[in-house]
Amino acid sequence: MSALAARRAAVAARKADEKNQLCLKESALPTAAESTQNSEDYSVSEQEALLPSPKRRRTKNQEPRETNSRHFSKFPNSTVNISQPQAIIKDKISRTLLSEPAIENDLSGLDALMSDSDEDTAEDNYGEDEGRADERITPCSMPPISAGYSGHASPKYATPTVSIEVTSTFQPQENVNFFKLSEEKLSRTGIKYGNGPGVIFSLGRDESLAVAGIFTITPLQGALTLYHTTISPSSIQPSHPVFAPTSHPLPIISPSNFEGDLPPSIAINNINYPPSFQRKEKRILFLITENHCGLDGMRFGAIPGFTNIWLGEEDSWGLKGVYPVVKSSPTPVYPYVPAPSWTTALSTASSPSLDSEESFIALVKGPKRSGKSTFARALLNRLLAIYEKVCWLECDLGQGEFSCGGIAGLWIIENHLFGPPFTHPAVPMKAFYLGTYTPMACPDEYMAAIQSLLEHYRYEIQYPLSSSSSSSKITNRIPLIINTQGWIKGLGEDLLRAVENLAEPNRVFAFKQESPEGDERSGWSNSPQWKNSQLPYDPSYPAGMTDGIEKEKKVFELEQAPTLPLQARYTPADLRVLSIITYFHSTLPPSSSISNLSWDLTSPLLTIPPYKVSLSPTGPLSKAFLIGEGSEGVLEEDLGLALNGAVVALVEIIAEEEEDGKNILYRPGRKPLACDCLGLAFIRGLSPSTTGYDLHLLTPLPPTSLSRATAIIKNGLIELPLPGLLDWRRGGVTEDGMVGRCWDEVPFLDITRTEVIAGERRRWRRNIGRKGM
Structure with a gap:
């Protein structure tokens, strides 16, 4: 054991003795200095053990650790063996770890607390060197969820969590308040x-x-609220699909x-109620039914870590996949x-006058993990109560609302x-396909796409x-809702400001940015905030000189969503894997x-029959474009190698x-032409033909969209997980091997772990970055 590990073990033993108040005999408990003498050839004094240990580089001689934390989850055998009282053991049993999905997911190789920002790549391993907190929480058996630090990052950068109770006050009585x-x-x-x-x-x-x-809810009498949205009996949209994973x-x-008068549902009088059932006018009646959309097939193991988010197959209430959380x-x-x-x-902000001709353009901005997308969804649902349709502009490349990044x-949305x-x-x-989770590498293309989308909306x-006059x-x-990215520093701030200037919103919802406490060194303070001021308007200026003057807009400052320890189970990288797998x-x-979405997660992608499409100058897909870093070096004869197994x-x-490029399938370094992105596809295999390639594609797009596709675009930054x-x-x-073949014959997979230069995961040092950059 190294000296560093010995010091930590000694400190851990000392703290455990103070906090747990274990009943130990003085003869069985050695001092911190004595305990470290048993560890290999090193010994430290008790005074040295209490000093903060400096960061050191990992070495190959360091002993393996059982967890990915900086501290031992239990005391080393060479230090001291502690027999714990029964009360302490019972207390630890009641404080279980997060859940089976969290343990099943291999957190050691996943991204930690990353988001759609310039730190997307840098935060891949953040928390891996720093270690993860040993979080132990109380399972929600109503009421409390204990507080702690969320995420896998160190507490210095983590967001403090809060204690929130599940506010389910319904006391079920069969044939009285439910049947x-x-x-x-x-x-x-x-x-x-x-x-x-x-x-x-x-x-x-x-x-x-x-x-x-997963269920469908149908209001029968009165108005009810869920997810900040009010729904009531309606003949246009009587039922609403609800997805509530854990x-x-x-x-x-x-x-x-x-408080207004709402007519009940037409079907309410066709139901045979029990005599004792409470159905007075002041009570809210609604129906919950099963929703067999196929998404609950995730329990078969298609996405590791998300197997149990829909719980079991059937609840005691008799509904498959529906679980009222009561006790x-x-x-x-x-x-x-x-x-x-x-x-x-x-x-x-979402209650404009029906006679007003003002166009509602809202922009939601704020730091990562502040609740932007959640609030934007609530705003969209609120607007759908007033408008027949709502337009959604997605500017977040990392975690799109209706796409997988x-x-x-x-998108034009008509349903809640x-x-x-x-x-x-x-x-x-x-839509435009940029093929990356952050615009850091393509800011010009990103802004050109946003500008084109805004012009198309206008x-x-x-x-x-x-328009219908009877509605x-x-x-x-x-109206338009603009969902922005969480990258709000450096270049991200410039891009966000440029998007806001182009959109000219009249409603801005800005989330407060909370800086981590204790991150300033002595003698240093935060950088001053720059404030832009507009020069006085002069009517004699030419027409193009005053375009930058901001229109009148309302700014709403919002608090960030409360962060709970359970949210640390899944990082944004995990959610991106979930999104792209369920998409295909x-x-x-x-x-x-x-309203008519369906999934088939009962079998892996390799068992789904693919589309066979010709990629050739005279075929349905006549062009192939490669974008991203290193795409200029792909030769024409290597196009098949670049496309095989790719997400396009x-x-x-x-x-x-x-004219000179019409009959050319691919040209190195050629930029994509003006085009509309229809969706994503996975090239599961290809075979050369006389004029190009025959592609085997997996895609969820309907035939009407596939008939419009004329080209493919590939960026190597997005791959199938x-x-x-x-x-x-x-x-x-x-x-x-797999499916009856040895691993050498399985395509796109290599398990040999050949040691090559720069083949290891990149590790980023976060302790040398300046604050605020």
Whole structure:
């Protein structure tokens, strides 16, 4: 054992003796100095053991550690053996680790607390050298979730967590405030939405219910609220799909504060209620049914670490995949509890007058993990109560709301969103593929794409040509929500400011940026904030000189979403893996609608029959473009090697090409023409042909979108994650190989671990960076 490890072991033993107050005999407990004398050839004094140990480089002679933490999870055998009292043992049993998914996921090689910023690559290994905190929390058996530090980073940079109770106050009494309906009885009521049996709930004004799983909710009487959105009985959209995995905040269903008269659902009189069932006018009635969309197939193991986010197959209430959280939960969960400033901002900013002709353009900005996407979804749902359609501009390349990253685009949304991003992928109205999770390497292309998307919104979407006058909602204009990235420093700040100047929003929702405490050294302070001031306006200036004058806009300052210890189970890198794997297992509808989505996660991607498409100058796909770092060096004869096993974008070329390039499939260094991105595809294999290649493609795009594709774009920065390449079925992967072939014959995988120069994972030193940069 090294001297560094001996000092740490001694300090750990000393602290354990003070905190746990163990009953030890004085003869059985050696001093810190004595305990370290038993460790190899080093010895340190008690005074030295209390001194902070300097950071040292890892060496090959260092003994292996059982955890990835800087400190031992238990005392070394060479120091002291402690027999703990039974009370302490019981206390430790009650403080379990996070959950099975967190243990199943191999955190040692994943990114830690990274986001869509310039630190995306640098933070891949942040926390790996620094170590991870030994977090122990109480499983949510109502009420509390204990506090601590979130994330895998060191406490110096981690965000303090808060204690939040799951506010489920509903006390179930069968045939009094809830009763079950079989599938046959449910079909007689005329409700055609949802699958299988259902349960009708009756909530009082002071009751609330937390629900986990995949289900469809249908309001029957009164208005209810979930995810900051009010829904009521409606003939246009009577039911709403809800996705509530335990990896994300659970919805809290509660009565709305709406005091107007709402007509009940037409089907409410077709239901045979028990005599004792409470269905007074002041109570809120709603129906929950199963939703057989196929997303619960993740429990078969398609995505390691996310196997149990939908819990078991059937609850005691008789609904498959639906779990009302009333008393306890088999896995730790946490509720959707927004900051109070969110409610104020949503109520004051999303209530324009029906007679007003002002276009609603909202921009949401803030640091990473502040709750931007969650708030933007709540804003979209709030606007859908007023407008018939809402346009969404995605500027976040790292974690897109309707795509799996690397795409900046526009989506037209007509239905409410009740679920995390991976539950509602959609075909974009117009999009550009950049093929990277951060615009750090392509800021010019990024800004050109955002500018083109904003122009398309202003001239093609903002004021639709046809609108319905019979609808009670606003149909003559479509509002815009701009979801920005969390990179707000350095170049990211310049890009964010440029996007805001181009969009000219009249509503800006800015999240407060909390700087870590104690990060300033003595004698140093934070850098001063630059404030821009506009020169006085002069009407005699030419027309183009005053374009930069900001229009009047309302700015709403929001608090960041509370950070809970459970959120540290999954990093943004994990969520990106989840998004791209579920994307390729999905079947997208022809339009940007999210109401008819389905997934098939019962079998791996290698068992799905692919599309066979010709890539040649005269074929359906006539062009191939390679972008990104190093793409200029790929020769024409090596195009097949570059494309095989790659994730590519299917695009539709909308610009005319010069005559000398029409019959050329690929040219090194050629930039992509003006085109629209339709979606992503995975090239599972290819074979050379006389004029090009025959591609075997896996893609969730519908045939109507595939018929528009005329070219492909590849950037090597986005690849299919490892789970998508494996046969994750039981017995599918063995020591000898996979699907009946040895590892040497399995494509795209190499397990030889050949030692090469610079073949190890890059490690970044975070202790030499200047604060604020």
